Amino acid sequence: MRPLDGRVALVTGASRGIGAATAEALRQAGARVVRVSRRLDPADGYIDLPADLADVAQAAGLVERVQRAAGVPAIVVSNAGGFLLAPLERTTVEQLDALLAINLRAAFALARSLLPLQRSAGGGSYITLGSVADHVGFPENAAYAASKYGVRGLHETLVAEYRGTGVRLTLISPGPTDTEAWDPYDPDHREGFPARSRMLRPADVADAVLFVATRPPHVAIDWLRLGPV
Numbered sequence: 001m002r003p004l005d006g007r008v009a010l011v012t013g014a015s016r017g018i019g020a021a022t023a024e025a026l027r028q029a030g031a032r033v034v035r036v037s038r039r040l041d042p043a044d045g046y047i048d049l050p051a052d053l054a055d056v057a058q059a060a061g062l063v064e065r066v067q068r069a070a071g072v073p074a075i076v077v078s079n080a081g082g083f084l085l086a087p088l089e090r091t092t093v094e095q096l097d098a099l100l101a102i103n104l105r106a107a108f109a110l111a112r113s114l115l116p117l118q119r120s121a122g123g124g125s126y127i128t129l130g131s132v133a134d135h136v137g138f139p140e141n142a143a144y145a146a147s148k149y150g151v152r153g154l155h156e157t158l159v160a161e162y163r164g165t166g167v168r169l170t171l172i173s174p175g176p177t178d179t180e181a182w183d184p185y186d187p188d189h190r191e192g193f194p195a196r197s198r199m200l201r202p203a204d205v206a207d208a209v210l211f212v213a214t215r216p217p218h219v220a221i222d223w224l225r226l227g228p229v
């Protein structure tokens with residue numbers, strides 16, 4: 001018997017990086033995993049629902065598709081996100097809008113459609129990927145931090161709104177993690193950034209998600225921060 005046998009888990013941004021590692025960890029723990037992102041390479045053992053979550057209509061239609069394919073997920077990992085590293089003066093308002101659309105608006109829309117279902121089902125685990133940039137300001141991070149501080153504000157509000165419903169909301173805020181999100185920025189040769197070899201691995205973050213998802217319902221974990229040493 002595995003810890004998540006019989007559970008349905010939804011992971012957004014599951015095509016690569018932290019989301020892919022998380023989907024795999026949850027699947028190995030026994031969950032039926034629904035993967036969502038714009039492009040998904042075929043893989044055995046998953047239910048795949050491609051969607052562009054920055055598109056309001058596609059985001060709104062997703063929940064119906066999830067319910068038809070798998071029912072109400074007991075575990076939701078709201079992970080899909082974009083990244084941008086640029087000084088304020090080289091960040092356009094359009095870039096900010098694009099980042100907010102996936103990092104904040106899509107996270108809001110997903111919570112708005114899934115949390116009522118989890119509450120009606122009597123509970124669940126709702127896990128959101130924040131970032132160290134949801135509580136620390138770094139240079140070149142204005143747009144990204146604005147989106148992630150927003151995500152933390154959303155999370156803290158929802159913790160208060162859903163207290164006592166049986167739904168456990170958790171924000172996981174990792175530090176730098178070696179994924180393709182860093183490819184355009186070459187952190188190995190950029191002053192002030194950890195080398196990729198010193199970053200967290202996607203599997204480290206996936207382990208944290210699995211830890212949260214496998215706690216018994218009476219355990220609250222509002223916020224889990226992890227980073228490289």
Ligand SMILES: NC(=O)c1ccc[n+]([C@@H]2O[C@H](COP(=O)([O-])OP(=O)(O)OC[C@H]3O[C@@H](n4cnc5c(N)ncnc54)[C@H](OP(=O)(O)O)[C@@H]3O)[C@@H](O)[C@H]2O)c1
Nearest residue numbers: 013015016017018037038039052053080081131176177179
């Ligand atoms: N890497 C880090 O250092 C780090 C640190 C702290 C927090 N985080 C957070 O962790 C999460 C995952 O980051 P990552 O590093 O794994 O990023 P990544 O490797 O770039 O993966 C991003 C994932 O999000 C999906 N995605 C992006 N835009 C989407 C859209 N419009 N609709 C649906 N899916 C979309 C991508 O799939 P498609 O392109 O196929 O849609 C992909 O699966 C993000 O929320 C990020 O902010 C990352």
